[in-house]
Amino acid sequence: MTAENMQSNESNESLDASKYSYDIVPYPSHPFRQTHPERLHAISRMFGMSPAEITQCRVLEIGCAGGGNIIPMAETLPESQFVGIDLSQRQIESALSSVEKLGLTNIELKHLDVMDVDQSLGKFDYIICHGVFSWVPPDAQDKILAVCRDHLNPQGVALVSYNTLPGWRLRGAIRDMMSYHVRNLSDPTKKIQQARALLEFLASSVSAETGAYGKMIHSELNLLKNQTDNYLYHDHLEMNNYQFYFHQFIEQANKHNLQYLAESHIATMWTGNFAKDVAQTLERVAPDIIQREQYADFVRNRMFRQTILCAKGTKLDRALNENTLNGSWINSPMRMIEKDPAKNFPENTVSFRNLQTNQGLNTSDPLMITAIEYLGDQFPLAVSFDDLLARVQTKAEELGNVEMSQLRRAMANNMIHLAVGGVVELSYTPNRFTREISVKPKTSGVARLQAASVDRLTNARHEIIKLDDLTRHIVTMIDGEKTHHEIRNGLKDMLHNGKLTMRKDGEPMPAPNGEMLEKIATEAVAKAMQRLSKAAMLIS
Ligand SMILES: C[S@@+](CC[C@H](N)C(=O)[O-])C[C@H]1O[C@@H](n2cnc3c(N)ncnc32)[C@H](O)[C@@H]1O
Structure with missing residues (x-):
C-alpha cells in the first residue's frame, strides 16, 4: 500500500453505534503463556504465598474472546474448573463451538458483561484479565478490579494487563492521528485501510532522519505493518484506549483492597538487568517496590504491563533463597554460542544464550556449564531441581569436590539469579507433555x-x-x-x-x-x- 491510497475522510456512511465492535471484527484469540495458572502459581509461591495447586483450581478469564487462551488451559488441566466471560456474543459462540467439538466438561463460557458479574459466579484461585483493562471505560475498569477483589480466594491472584505510560505517550499520538483520519468511517475494512494509508503517507512525508518525530513514525509503521488488521482495528482504533502510569494503576488497585505482587515477566522487576549505575540509582532513589517499578518504567519507556495482584494484607516474602527451589522445575532453551572475542573472557569461559528471551550467560564454572548444558539438552522439558542437582553432583564427584549442602546452596543461588535475570524459568509443576515419540503418538x-x-x-x-x-x-x-x-x-x-x-x-x-x-x-x-x-x- 502507498500514500496514494489515502483518501479524504468525507463519507456518507451512517455510523451504526449499536453494533459491538468485537461482534463486527472478532479479535484473534491466542494462548498467552504468561497468563497461565502455572506461571501465576509459580510467582505467587516464589513470593511467599500458598497458591492453589493448578491441577485442582478454579480459573476465571474476563474478556476471554474466542477462547484461545482459556480453552487449551481447560483441556490440559481436566480436574480444574474454568469460567470465561466476554461481552461479544459472536466470540463466545465461536468459543462454545470449540468446547463442544473438544467435548470439554470443565469449562463454562458466558456471554456476559463484566459489569453484570455478581456473587453467583463464585470464587476463583486465578483470575486473568488480559488485553481488556485499557480498552474499557473507567467504570468497567473499576468493576474489573472489584471482581478481582470479591471473587478471589484468600491465596488467589489476578493478572491484569494494561498499557502504560510513558511508553504509550508516543504511540498514543499515532493513534490520535489515525483515529482523526478515520473518524467518519464506519466500515471496519475501510477504517483499517485508511489508518494504514495515513501511516504510509506520514512515513513518506517525514524522513526517518529528521529527528525523534521521524524515528517514531517509522518505528511505529514498521511495527504496525506486521500486525493483523483485527489487531490494528481494536488495539489502536477502538474508542476506549486508556493508559496508566504504573503508580496510578496500583493506587486504583489499592482502593479496591488489592496489592501488588509482581509482574508476570519477573525478569523485568530485577534491577540487575539494568546497567550497574542505573540499578544503583534506582535502588537509592526508590526504596520501595512500587517506586522502583515506576522509575524503571521511566528508564525503559515502558508500554505494557502484565501485573499480578493479590488481596491487600496477604503476607508476602520476596526474599528468594535456597528454599525457593524446593519442589521446583526449571526450563530454559539454552544453547552454547561463540563467546564474544571483544570481552576478553578467561579461556575456559563458555557462553550460552536463551533462544527465547535472548538473555545470555558466560561462565567458567564447570558445574554451571554442566547444569546449563543439561537444561538446554532437555528443553522443552523442564528439569526438576533435584534431577539437575544429581547431574551437577556427578560432575562435582568427577572433579573431586563434593560437599552436598554447599553444592545445593550454590546451585539454588545460581538458579534464582538466572530466574530473576530471565535466563531460566521456574515452576512447581511437572511437565504435561513428552518428547518421546511413541508408537501411537498423540497431540492435544x-x-x-x-x-x-x-x-x-x-x-x-x-x-x-x-x-x-x-x-x-x-x-x-x-x-x-x-x-x-x-x-x-x-x-x-x-x-x-x-x-x-x-x-x-x-x-x-x-x-x-x-x-x-x-x-x-x-x-x-x-x-x-x-x-x-x-x-x-x-x-x-
Ligand atoms: C482486545 S480483546 C482481548 C482478548 C483476549 N483477552 C486477548 O488478550 O487477546 C478485549 C476483549 O474484552 C472483551 N470485553 C470488552 N469489554 C467487556 C466487558 N465489559 N465485559 C466482558 N468482556 C468485555 C471484548 O469483547 C474482547 O473480546
Missing part, C-alpha cells in the same frame, strides 16, 4: 482442531507454534489411536486425492503417486514427529 485435541484450519497451533507449554502445511495436516491425525504407518497412509490419501496440495515457490505441484508419494509421506511424517517432539506438541 485443541492442536488437532486448530490444525484443521490454521497453521498456528497451541502447544503444551501454552505457546503458539507455527507449522508448515504438511506437518499441520499430519497433526490432524496424531490422536493417540493411529500408528506411524496409519498416519503415513492418511497423508498419502490427502496428497493423492487433492485434499492437500504441495507447493514449490508458492505454486501448486502435481499430486505425487507411486514411489514418490511413498517417499514424501515417509519423510514428512518422520520430520513432523521430530518437529512436534521438540515443540512440546506431543502428550502422553
Whole structure:
C-alpha cells in the first residue's frame, strides 16, 4: 500500500453505534503463556504465598474472546474448573463451538458483561484479565478490579494487563492521528485501510532522519505493518484506549483492597538487568517496590504491563533463597554460542544464550556449564531441581569436590539469579507433555482442531507454534489411536486425492503417486514427529 491510497475522510456512511465492535471484527484469540495458572502459581509461591495447586483450581478469564487462551488451559488441566466471560456474543459462540467439538466438561463460557458479574459466579484461585483493562471505560475498569477483589480466594491472584505510560505517550499520538483520519468511517475494512494509508503517507512525508518525530513514525509503521488488521482495528482504533502510569494503576488497585505482587515477566522487576549505575540509582532513589517499578518504567519507556495482584494484607516474602527451589522445575532453551572475542573472557569461559528471551550467560564454572548444558539438552522439558542437582553432583564427584549442602546452596543461588535475570524459568509443576515419540503418538485435541484450519497451533507449554502445511495436516491425525504407518497412509490419501496440495515457490505441484508419494509421506511424517517432539506438541 502507498500514500496514494489515502483518501479524504468525507463519507456518507451512517455510523451504526449499536453494533459491538468485537461482534463486527472478532479479535484473534491466542494462548498467552504468561497468563497461565502455572506461571501465576509459580510467582505467587516464589513470593511467599500458598497458591492453589493448578491441577485442582478454579480459573476465571474476563474478556476471554474466542477462547484461545482459556480453552487449551481447560483441556490440559481436566480436574480444574474454568469460567470465561466476554461481552461479544459472536466470540463466545465461536468459543462454545470449540468446547463442544473438544467435548470439554470443565469449562463454562458466558456471554456476559463484566459489569453484570455478581456473587453467583463464585470464587476463583486465578483470575486473568488480559488485553481488556485499557480498552474499557473507567467504570468497567473499576468493576474489573472489584471482581478481582470479591471473587478471589484468600491465596488467589489476578493478572491484569494494561498499557502504560510513558511508553504509550508516543504511540498514543499515532493513534490520535489515525483515529482523526478515520473518524467518519464506519466500515471496519475501510477504517483499517485508511489508518494504514495515513501511516504510509506520514512515513513518506517525514524522513526517518529528521529527528525523534521521524524515528517514531517509522518505528511505529514498521511495527504496525506486521500486525493483523483485527489487531490494528481494536488495539489502536477502538474508542476506549486508556493508559496508566504504573503508580496510578496500583493506587486504583489499592482502593479496591488489592496489592501488588509482581509482574508476570519477573525478569523485568530485577534491577540487575539494568546497567550497574542505573540499578544503583534506582535502588537509592526508590526504596520501595512500587517506586522502583515506576522509575524503571521511566528508564525503559515502558508500554505494557502484565501485573499480578493479590488481596491487600496477604503476607508476602520476596526474599528468594535456597528454599525457593524446593519442589521446583526449571526450563530454559539454552544453547552454547561463540563467546564474544571483544570481552576478553578467561579461556575456559563458555557462553550460552536463551533462544527465547535472548538473555545470555558466560561462565567458567564447570558445574554451571554442566547444569546449563543439561537444561538446554532437555528443553522443552523442564528439569526438576533435584534431577539437575544429581547431574551437577556427578560432575562435582568427577572433579573431586563434593560437599552436598554447599553444592545445593550454590546451585539454588545460581538458579534464582538466572530466574530473576530471565535466563531460566521456574515452576512447581511437572511437565504435561513428552518428547518421546511413541508408537501411537498423540497431540492435544485443541492442536488437532486448530490444525484443521490454521497453521498456528497451541502447544503444551501454552505457546503458539507455527507449522508448515504438511506437518499441520499430519497433526490432524496424531490422536493417540493411529500408528506411524496409519498416519503415513492418511497423508498419502490427502496428497493423492487433492485434499492437500504441495507447493514449490508458492505454486501448486502435481499430486505425487507411486514411489514418490511413498517417499514424501515417509519423510514428512518422520520430520513432523521430530518437529512436534521438540515443540512440546506431543502428550502422553
Ligand atoms: C482486545 S480483546 C482481548 C482478548 C483476549 N483477552 C486477548 O488478550 O487477546 C478485549 C476483549 O474484552 C472483551 N470485553 C470488552 N469489554 C467487556 C466487558 N465489559 N465485559 C466482558 N468482556 C468485555 C471484548 O469483547 C474482547 O473480546
